[in-house]
Amino acid sequence: MNEQHTHDEHSHPGVGTYLIVAAVLTIITLVEVGVFYVPAFEPLLAPILLTLSAGKFVLVVGFYMHLKTDHRLFSVIFTVPLMIAVAVVVALLFLFGVFALPSGT
Amino acid sequence: MTTHADAMHHTSTGLDSRKVGFWVFIGSECLLFGSLISTYLVYQGKSVVGPTTEEILNIPLTSMSTFVLLMSSLAMVLALAAVTRGDRLWGRVWIAATAVLGMIFLGFQVYEFTHFVHQGLTLRTNLFGSTFFVLTGTHGAHVLVGVIWLWTLFVRSLQGKLGPDKAMNVELCGLYWHFVDVVWIVIFTVVYLLR
Numbered sequence: 001m002n003e004q005h006t007h008d009e010h011s012h013p014g015v016g017t018y019l020i021v022a023a024v025l026t027i028i029t030l031v032e033v034g035v036f037y038v039p040a041f042e043p044l045l046a047p048i049l050l051t052l053s054a055g056k057f058v059l060v061v062g063f064y065m066h067l068k069t070d071h072r073l074f075s076v077i078f079t080v081p082l083m084i085a086v087a088v089v090v091a092l093l094f095l096f097g098v099f100a101l102p103s104g105t
Numbered sequence: 106m107t108t109h110a111d112a113m114h115h116t117s118t119g120l121d122s123r124k125v126g127f128w129v130f131i132g133s134e135c136l137l138f139g140s141l142i143s144t145y146l147v148y149q150g151k152s153v154v155g156p157t158t159e160e161i162l163n164i165p166l167t168s169m170s171t172f173v174l175l176m177s178s179l180a181m182v183l184a185l186a187a188v189t190r191g192d193r194l195w196g197r198v199w200i201a202a203t204a205v206l207g208m209i210f211l212g213f214q215v216y217e218f219t220h221f222v223h224q225g226l227t228l229r230t231n232l233f234g235s236t237f238f239v240l241t242g243t244h245g246a247h248v249l250v251g252v253i254w255l256w257t258l259f260v261r262s263l264q265g266k267l268g269p270d271k272a273m274n275v276e277l278c279g280l281y282w283h284f285v286d287v288v289w290i291v292i293f294t295v296v297y298l299l300r
Contacts, residue, residue, distance in 0.1 A: 015186055022179040026172065033168045036298050046299055053294035057287050064182050064283045071120055074128050081132030085139025092143040 013063055021063045028052050127277050131284050138288050141243060142295055145236040152231035156224055162297055163217065170213035171293045174248075177206035178286045181279045188262075189272045197262045200275070203282065204255035207248055214245045237296065244292060247285045254278050 013021075032052050035041045041048060062068035067075050093099050116122045149158070184199030218238070221227075228238045258278055261267045267275070 015183065018179060018182045025175045029171055032298060033164065036164060049294050049298050053290055056290045060178060060283055060287050064178050065280055073118060073120065077128040077132055082135045085135040089139050089143040092147055096147040098146060
C-alpha cells in the first residue's frame, strides 16, 4: 500500500479508545434521559441537553469518523457546511419568532 | 503495493478522492437535515389539533433505539479495524452486527410509526405529524440505505473480496453510518427531549 494509506491506518484510534468512547456515549445518553425526568432540571433543560448532545456529536465525529486524527482538510469540508446549516437553523428560528428578541430591537 | 486502481483515486492533496468526495456529500447532508430540523422547530407547538408531542412520544422506547444505534457505530468502527488488519472473520462479524443493529433500530421506528398512526397521528393530521414524519422518515430512509450497503459489504466479504486493500470501502460506509448516527443524536435531543 502507499504511504498515505499506511499513515491513515496508524492514525486511527485503537479498539480500546473505541470502547471507551462507546461507554462515554452510553453514559451521556443515560444522563440525558435522567435529566429529562428530573423536574429540578427543567429551567436548565435546554442548555444541559444541547451541551450533552454536542458532546456526543463531537465524540462520534472526532473518534469514530476519525476527524481528530485524519487530515485537516476533511474537518474543513465537514465543518463549513455544518456551520452554514447551524446558521440557517438559528436564522429561521429568529425569523419565525421562536426566539423572542427583547422589545425595541 | 500501489495498484493502478489505487493510484487513480489519489489527488494532488495526497488524499483519496473517494474519501474527499464522500466528506463533501456528508457536508451537503448537513444542509438537508439542517433544513428539516429547522422546519420541525419552526412549527413546534403550532399544531391546532392533537395528538401533540407530549401526548404521544415514548422516551424510554426511543432511548433504547438510540442506544442500539450508538452500539451499531461501535460495531462499525470495530469492523473497520478488523478489515484493516486483515481479520476477515471478525470483519464479517462486526459488519453483520452493525447491519443487524441498524435493522433493530428500523424495527423500533416501524413500531413507533405504526403506533402513532393507530393513535391518529399521520403525515396529514397536523403540523407536528407532517414535520415529525418527514424528519424521522428521512433519517430512517438513510438508515435503510446504510443497512443495504452493509449487507452488500458482508456479501463481498463472504466472496473473499474485502481484504485490507479494500478497507477504504468499509471506511466510506462507516463514515456514512456514523453520520446517520450523529444526525440521530441531534434528532433525539431536539425532537424527543426538548419540548
